[in-house]
Amino acid sequence: MKVFKLEGTLRTDLGKKAAKAMRKEDKIPAVLYGGEDVKHIVLTQSGVRKLIYTPDIFQIELNVDGKTVNCVIKEIQFHPVTDRIIHIDLLEVFDNKPIIMNVPVELVGHAAGVKAGGKLILQMRRLAVKAVYTEIPEKLTIDVTKLALGKTMQVADLSFEGLEIMNAKNAVVCAVKLTRAAQGAAAGAEEEGEEAEEGEEAEEKAAE
DSSP: EEEEEEEEEOOOSSHHHHHHHHHHTTEEEEEEEEESSSSSEEEEEHHHHHHHHOOOOOOEEETTTTEEEEEEEEEEEEOTTTTEEEEEEEEEEEEOOOOOEEEEEESOOHHHHHHHHEEEEEOOOOEEEEEEEGGSOOEEEOTTTTTTOOOOOOOGGGTTTEEESSSSSOOOOEEEEEOHHHHHHHHHHHHHHEEEEEHHHHHHHHHH
16 A cells, blocks of 8 residues: 555544534544554644545554554544535554455456447445455456456455455446447347348248
């Protein structure tokens, strides 16, 4: 994963009134879990902007009052009206303790079904994987070259070294679906085949 450096400060006042005042000052109440103690910290909107508003995932080097810990985002809460960040939960990570993260999916290759006139559809943009954080990649690359027209690729069809996929085995990750144009071409070909058969039958009867 990419590394993101983030600055924070310890939060001493844990009341709702204080949290409301922080948000008015462009600050975000946050909690760091996973270590020996739960730490309440303060972040800034500007500090997390490039961390949050991106499809990428990051290992965070969080510096709180001079002490640095490695962590990842656990959960983000947004304001229901303004969509502004109002709270962040972080999870401290360790070399010997697996975590679960949602990792972006990237499809590579020109699917056989697309060559036949179909359309490739990505139905799961992220997959939940379990591993120690040092083994979690920036993205999960899936080769769809052999994916035929009308076929799907499910979680059960995938495997990545060092990773355990936590999604349901029968969940469809991607599929090549028949387009209207392809359906029309297929129907036309079928009609031509039927007409050819009828013509052959007529010729056989005439010969008799």
